[in-house]
Amino acid sequence: MKIPVLLLCSAVTLTWGAWNEDGKGENIWDYLTHTNPAAIEDQSSGDVACDSYHKYERDIEMMRELGIDSYRFSIAWSRILPNGFADYVNEAGVAYYDKIIDEILKYNIEPMVTLYHWDLPQKLQEMGGWLNPLIADWFADYARVIYERFGDRVKSFITFNEGRQICYEGYDSTSKAPRLNMSGIGEYICAKNLALAHAKAYHIYNDEFRPTQGGVCGYTIAAGSTMPLTDSEEDAYAVELHDQLSWGLYTDPIFSKDGGFPKELFELVAKKSAAQGFPRSRLTDFTEEEKAYIRGTSDFFGVNHYSGALTSFSLFSPPSVVPSPGDDIGVGQTAPEEWPQSASFWLKQMPDSVYIVLKNIQRRYGDVPIYITENGWSTHEGIEDEGRVAYYRAALESALDALDEGINLKGYYAWSLMDNFEWMAGYTERFGLYEVNFDDPERTRTPRKSAFIYKQIIKTRMIDHEYEPESYVMTIDEGH
Numbered sequence: 001m002k003i004p005v006l007l008l009c010s011a012v013t014l015t016w017g018a019w020n021e022d023g024k025g026e027n028i029w030d031y032l033t034h035t036n037p038a039a040i041e042d043q044s045s046g047d048v049a050c051d052s053y054h055k056y057e058r059d060i061e062m063m064r065e066l067g068i069d070s071y072r073f074s075i076a077w078s079r080i081l082p083n084g085f086a087d088y089v090n091e092a093g094v095a096y097y098d099k100i101i102d103e104i105l106k107y108n109i110e111p112m113v114t115l116y117h118w119d120l121p122q123k124l125q126e127m128g129g130w131l132n133p134l135i136a137d138w139f140a141d142y143a144r145v146i147y148e149r150f151g152d153r154v155k156s157f158i159t160f161n162e163g164r165q166i167c168y169e170g171y172d173s174t175s176k177a178p179r180l181n182m183s184g185i186g187e188y189i190c191a192k193n194l195a196l197a198h199a200k201a202y203h204i205y206n207d208e209f210r211p212t213q214g215g216v217c218g219y220t221i222a223a224g225s226t227m228p229l230t231d232s233e234e235d236a237y238a239v240e241l242h243d244q245l246s247w248g249l250y251t252d253p254i255f256s257k258d259g260g261f262p263k264e265l266f267e268l269v270a271k272k273s274a275a276q277g278f279p280r281s282r283l284t285d286f287t288e289e290e291k292a293y294i295r296g297t298s299d300f301f302g303v304n305h306y307s308g309a310l311t312s313f314s315l316f317s318p319p320s321v322v323p324s325p326g327d328d329i330g331v332g333q334t335a336p337e338e339w340p341q342s343a344s345f346w347l348k349q350m351p352d353s354v355y356i357v358l359k360n361i362q363r364r365y366g367d368v369p370i371y372i373t374e375n376g377w378s379t380h381e382g383i384e385d386e387g388r389v390a391y392y393r394a395a396l397e398s399a400l401d402a403l404d405e406g407i408n409l410k411g412y413y414a415w416s417l418m419d420n421f422e423w424m425a426g427y428t429e430r431f432g433l434y435e436v437n438f439d440d441p442e443r444t445r446t447p448r449k450s451a452f453i454y455k456q457i458i459k460t461r462m463i464d465h466e467y468e469p470e471s472y473v474m475t476i477d478e479g480h
């Protein structure tokens with residue numbers, strides 16, 4: 001089957017580097033890597049990383065080599081508002097993103113801009129970060145600046161990248177900055193504040209900017225493909241609870257018919273909280289007014305999808321007596337040995353996984369327009385990346401199966417254009433179509449085998465399993 005033109009094939013990266021240049025303020029990842037380098041697997045930081053800040057011309061050349069038609073990137077809040085507050089706008093930061101946007105548009109590459117990809121200005125963290133309800137207004141002020149400065153040219157905005165990774169990993173575990181483990185409380189407070197922040201940013205776009213700018217504004221979560229371990233009713237319910245916690249907590253308030261948090265999860269947390277002696281539930285409900293304000297505030301459903309697992313109550317082993325979101329649902333997961341393993345412990349290649357996740361989203365929210373805003377595979381260093389090639393071919397085939405069944409899939413973004421600072425894993429896991437040499441001050445980029453395969457898929461709109469690159473020399477095709 002030929003890939004329809006509506007399925008864009010594009011690549012994505014974060015713009016790391018120049019951490020303290022041209023007026024940028026400190027963010028929570030700068031703070032974490034500088035104050036606690038041991039927290040990062042290779043004790044590295046994003047100070048220079050792939051250095052997109054200085055190498056953006058080469059990056060755009062790579063986009064043209066691949067022939068992509070859209071580029072998703074995030075804006076660093078503290079590059080635009082160094083302290084997080086909108087009283088002062090850093091014009092040098094605005095100028096940097098202006099250059100990228102203008103330059104990619106010249107080559108007919110559409111920007112898709114994420115407002116928040118985990119890099120909170122450190123000053124705001126010191127005021128409680130996503131646990132402080134005032135942050136909804138701080139984020140809305142920031143969003144307004146972004147629409148004002150870039151919305152004349154950017155027609156696709158995403159408010160948040162991955163609610164759960166912001167809230168659970170940052171505030172209920174130590175696996176992402178700011179690493180505040182608030183035992184079954186942090187994630188739920190953060191989730192509520194995030195939903196309100198998103199809704200405010202959406203309403204501002206919708207009311208003040210959409211009438212003249214005419215773009216779209218959406219939300220992106222991470223969702224794995226969950227399948228029941230057995231065909232028992234219990235395991236089907238385990239899948240439902242797992243999806244409620246890992247993404248429904250963030251998307252039901254926006255996309256479900258009635259709004260608000262997922263019902264079963266909400267009731268379970270209330271019951272568990274009472275049994276644990278809490279005088280009130282650890283998950284505080286929205287008011288009816290808030291529910292109505294949040295419901296319907298997304299023009300599309302963005303999903304970052306990588307992996308999947310088999311799910312069951314029988315696989316759960318209680319970690320400890322300390323309250324936690326995982327303990328609230330009591331569901332465990334496993335992935336069979338035979339599924340290919342990437343360089344990341346959490347990423348295995350589940351058969352038909354893109355199809356399964358898209359069907360799960362459709363079952364939950366109907367025919368909402370969906371963008372796969374990230375999808376990719378990690379390897380270690382090296383440009384021979386057969387694992388990534390196999391992964392992309394299978395993922396795109398699985399997306400085509402979903403399209404065939406009428407799933408409203410609008411676009412596909414590969415993660416990532418090039419290797420980058422991979423959070424707690426530092427530079428030990430590589431996701432790039434292009435390899436970056438982090439030992440080289442020039443941060444030379446070299447196309448991997450997967451870059452040639454991806455280019456061929458974009459060019460022919462076909463997935464040809466026999467295709468091999470003729471050489472490892474990349475050129476820009478006419479018209480790009």
Ligand SMILES: C[C@H]1O[C@@H](Oc2ccc([N+](=O)[O-])cc2)[C@H](O)[C@@H](O)[C@H]1O
Pocket residue numbers: 161162165222223224304305306307346374415422423431
């Ligand atoms: C590799 C990219 O991962 C994205 O985040 C995740 C992390 C984990 C899962 N998961 O299903 O377990 C999904 C998405 C992140 O947005 C990006 O920055 C990269 O780190």
